[in-house]
Amino acid sequence: MSLESTNLQTASQNVSSIEERPLRRQTHTYELIRQCIHCGFCLPTCPTYAVLGVEMDSPRGRIYQMQAVADGRMEVSAEFVDHMYCCLGCRACETACPSGVQFGKLIEAAREHIQLEVAQMPLFSEHMRPETTLQEKPISKGDGEYPLHEHVPAPPALESPTERLLRRFFFDMMLPSRSITSLVFAGLKLYQRTGLQTLVHRTRLLDIVNALPTPLQGKLKMPEKLMPNASGELLPAPLSEVTPALGRRHYRVGFISGCIMDQVFRDINKATIRVLTANGCEVITPMQQQCCGALHVHAGEAERGRKLARHNIDVFEPYNCDVIIINSAGCGSNLKEYGHLLRDDPQYARRAQAFSAKVKDISEFLASIELNQEMGEVSRTVAYHDACHLAHGQKIKQQPRQLLQAIPGVTMVNLKEADWCCGSAGIYNITNQEMANTLLQRKMDNIAATGASVIATGNPGCMMQIAMGVRERGMEIDVVHPIQLIDEAYHAGGLYEIPVHDLTIEQKRQQRSLLAAFGLGMLIGIALLQRRKRSA
Known part of the structure; x- marks a missing residue:
């Protein structure tokens, strides 16, 4: 037995609360x-099985291992950890399953089980860090070629005190605190705006640091690549707590502004609020709300996720909203499962079920009401990518497409394997970079074949992942949230104005083109006037 597995086994024997483990x-x-x-x-729907070709990295294989742990026939070894964290959590297997197996709940329970054991270990103990080593071996996959990878023994990869402390900072300090999250992203904005990012690239400082023999060796460049261009205020003020409806109020809706969404994609949050108000909604955005806990639950940090769920339920209940709106697929999937998450909490079980029953994705809600048709033309060729936690987690596939097709001027084109994971999967593209990149390249090949000028998708992780792929390939494609195109249509229809910093990339491009054309016209006019004066 390996040293890492022995440490895990010893830790499990010293835990008095093993009866409380999920498995x-x-x-x-x-x-x-x-x-x-x-x-x-x-099996055919599982991205990791398609890439690795390993039964234990398929949904069926992972469930077999979970049952073996629950039955006491298998210990929580390094290999078990590896297989559980190699899973993307895309839940495509749920869509394919004839028995209705809720695999998302199972993989989250397995990871919670792992984290409960790891948490009991001393800080300086060593155990295998969950990661997968891939060995490329191209094979034919239908009408295209994609690299098949063999699952080969990983070199020793120990979770250091640095990694454990980073995990605790991210999950226990940063995400639950809007203030700390805001400060972190303010630092990232300064990194981009002050020229420090340019300096780091020119001096190859990041390459040097990335190559140092640290626990994060080889993994520092990906977070930097994923960062979108920092826009907006350095420390943005909270969104208005109450935004009245335009005209008569038909609905009172709560709005989950999110943690990452509110810092990185605040323009999408503002667009969401504008579109809701244009459709008779009074929008309530409580300032006391916190992270929904999705990243925590997906990573096995379920207890912290439960604390965040209880807090958000307490915050939203007094407002008595008709529905609670979310514009992030991963967050929405988790919010709809608060009832499951708190099923054993006598004080919150029913309240959590009532809360989850009100949660709706923005596309799901807009497709269910009589949509305001005061839209102007938006000339775009759009391909839609299904975010996994929207299509498989919430079973929402047609509603976003229906809304996009309702926009005048939009031409929809088909994206092959639209519901195949792009490799983002929360923080998977940072922790499992090689697998994530393999899936991204497959997605980008399909996107390139569409000829679309816009890729629309309803999840921030997908947006960042695909936008990174667009930048790396030098493609002229905008990556947007569907709500931004609806917002643009209402703006084009004269329903309201959009602040300049909230415009989409294409709108800004058009604005620059108009300014350039105006400037050129002025120069030509001045030249003609001067010529007439000389002639006179």
Whole structure:
């Protein structure tokens, strides 16, 4: 047995609360495990199985391992950790499953089980860090070629005190605190705006630091690549708590502004609020709300996710909203599962179910009401990418397409494998960079074949991942949220104005073109006047 596995086993023997672990018999999780009939219908839909070709990295294989741990036939070894964290959590297997297996809940329970064991270990103990080593081996995949990778033994990769402290900072300090999150992103904005980023690139400082033998060796460049251009205020003020409807009020809606969304994609949040008000909604955005806990739950930090869920329920309940709107697919999927997350909490179980019943993705809500048709023309060729947690997690596929097709001037084109994961998967593209990049290249090949000028998708992680792929390939494609195109249509229809810093890339490009044309016209006019004067 490896040193890492021995440490994990020793830690588990020293934990008095092992009865509370998710993977054990006579639990709700165990009943979910037993729903799997091992038919294998999920295998062709699983991205990691398609790339690795390894049964233990398929949904069926992972469920087999979960049951073995629950039955006491398998210990929580380094190999088990590796297989559980290699999963993207895309939930495509749920869409394919004839038995209705809720794999998303199972993978989250398995990761929670792992983290409960790891948490009991001393800070300076060593155990295998969950990561996958891939060995490229191109093979034919239907009508295209994609690299197949073999699952080969990973070199020793130990979780250092640095990595554990970073995890605690990210999940326990940064995400739950809007102030700390705001300060972190203010630093990133300064990094871009002060010229420091340019200096780092010219001096190749990042390459040098990335090559140093640290726990983060080889993994520092990806977060920097993913960063979108920092726009907006350095420390943005909170969104208005109450935004009245334009005209008669038909709905009172709560709005989840999110943590990453509010810092990186605040323009999308503002567009969402404008579109809601244009459709008779009074929008309530409580300033006390916190991170929804999606990244925590997906990563196995379920207890912190429960604390955040309780807080958000407490914050939104007094407003008595008709619905609660979210514009981030990953967050929405988690918010709709607060009832499951808090099912064993006697004080919050029913309240969580009531809260989740009100949660709707922005596209889901707009498609369910009589949409305001005061739209102007938006001349775009649009391909739609299904965010995994919207298509598979929430079963929302047609509503975003219906809304996009309702916009005058928009031409929809088909994106092959539109519901195939792009490799973002929360923070997966940072922790499992090689696999994430393999999936991104497959997605970018399909995007390039569409001829679209715009890729629309309803999740911030997908937007950053695909936008990175667009930049790397030098493609002239804008990556936007569907709500931004609806917002642009209302602006074009004269319903309201959009502040300059909230315009989409294409709108800014058009604005610059108009200014350039105006400037050129002025120069030509001045030249003609001077010529007439000389002639006179």
